[in-house]
Structure formats: C-alpha cells, structure tokens
Amino acid sequence: MRATTTTVRAAAAAVLAASVLAGCGLGGAEKESVAGKDSLVIGVKEDQPALGVKRPDGTYEGFDVDVATYIAGRLGVPKSRITWRTTNSSVREEALAKGTVDMIVATYSITPKRKMKVTFGGPYYVAHQDTFVRADAAAIRDVRDLKDKRICEVTGSNSWRRVIEERKVAAKPVTVDTYGACMDALAAGRLDAVSTDDLILAGFAAGRPGRMINAPFTDEKYGVGLKKGDLKGCEEVNRAITAMYQDGTAERLLKKWFGESGLKLTTSVPQFEGCT
C-alpha cells in the first residue's frame, strides 16, 4: 500500500512539475501578452483625421493605424489578423483591463496616473498641446487667454486638465465624447477653443476654417497602451518602435499624414519611458 501511495504522490508531483514546465502558470501569463499572439485586437480612434478615422466601408486609416499595423507586423501579426476597435478616450484603461482590446494606439498620452493602470510601450511620438480657435478669435494667443473661455472637455482625455488643473487657467469646460464632437461644437459656436495635441488639431485643421494659435505648451508622449504587467509585450513593442525609426518608416508615415500640416515633425526615435 505504501508503495502505491508513494507512486501516486510521485505521479502527482510529476504532473505538477510537467504542467509548470509546459507553462500552465507561465504559459497562462504569456497568453496575456501581446508577444506571441497570432491575432490582435487594436484600439484606435475613429473620428480624428490623419490619426484614426473609420471609413464608410468600416476600415480604419491614419498615422496611429499605420503605426499599429507596423508594430503588429514586427510582433508577427499580419494586417489580415488585426481587428480594429474604436476606443474613445473615456474607455481606454477599462478596455485594456477587461481585455476587449490587446493594444491601444490612439493619441494616448503616457501620464503618471495612467501608468498605474496601464503598461505603456513607447512613446512612438511626442506631440505638444496647442489650441485651435475660430478664425475671428484674434484675442486667443496663448493658453492663458483661455481664462473664462469655453473649452472642450473630452471625457477621459487629459487635455482640459493640462489647461485647468496644471496651468491653473480658469477656463469653462464643456463636456463631449470625442475630439470630432469638439470641432463640431467649435464651428457651431458652442465653444471658444479646442485645446489638445497639435497632431490632432492639425488633422482637423486641414478640412475646417479656423486656426491653430501655435503656442505649444506640453509634451504629449504617445504610448502604446498594453494590459498592466505585460512587460514582455512592452519590450517587444519598444524594439518595434526603434526599428520603425531606424528603417525610415516613422519618417515616411509622419510625412504621409502630416507633411502638409506645417508642423515641425520629429523624425528621431523618442526617449522611451521604460516598461513598468
């Protein structure tokens, strides 16, 4: 009997050891990583021209879409195995935590607060916050001129905080869901200004009246959002971003989408934040 018990115990131990080796523990964690996946669900914006736009046929285009496609390719996932999902500013952290998306490339600034919930690869670009006004608003020349002005507060976005909380400018926030809605509200006279990343404003400016005041006042480090703890995925994403700059793709994509915008484009690889 004793021999049998020992045998059973030994067999159980062997099964346990084998499952650990096979990666029931480790393998489980790896499946959570974007590294090694054979398909990816990627969150992007759908109403930000030149960055993330959903076309009438349901496909997506823009700088963020191209960057995400390149990174996915380097991770071994071809375009045909990417599912795109519109991911507005208000749902980004939640979408990563719940796993409804594997990765987010959507004008997503790395901030200390977000880093508590999200692992960020990159940045893949550093934008700067600027302000867009109607053509007749000559008095708005600097972020300080937004005092008492109606500015856009996109839910879950950081731009209005940069003005009101960080710069302590007493602007009046008007809440909407997306930057497309901000631009519509500005044109309709329900807002005095839209203050956000220069890349976003440049994308909209191409098709609308009004002007950028050209007074940038922040660094917006665009990160690749990953599920909190996916450090392996983050390292691979950073290798992909480095390659994207070294092989000339970053410069080509920046020129493709923003070459006509008049923005000063940076074509050297940004300093990485480090994966945490």
Ligand code: GLU
């Ligand atoms: N980059 C800013 C942010 O992440 C504004 C744009 C956005 O919300 O997507 O908050």
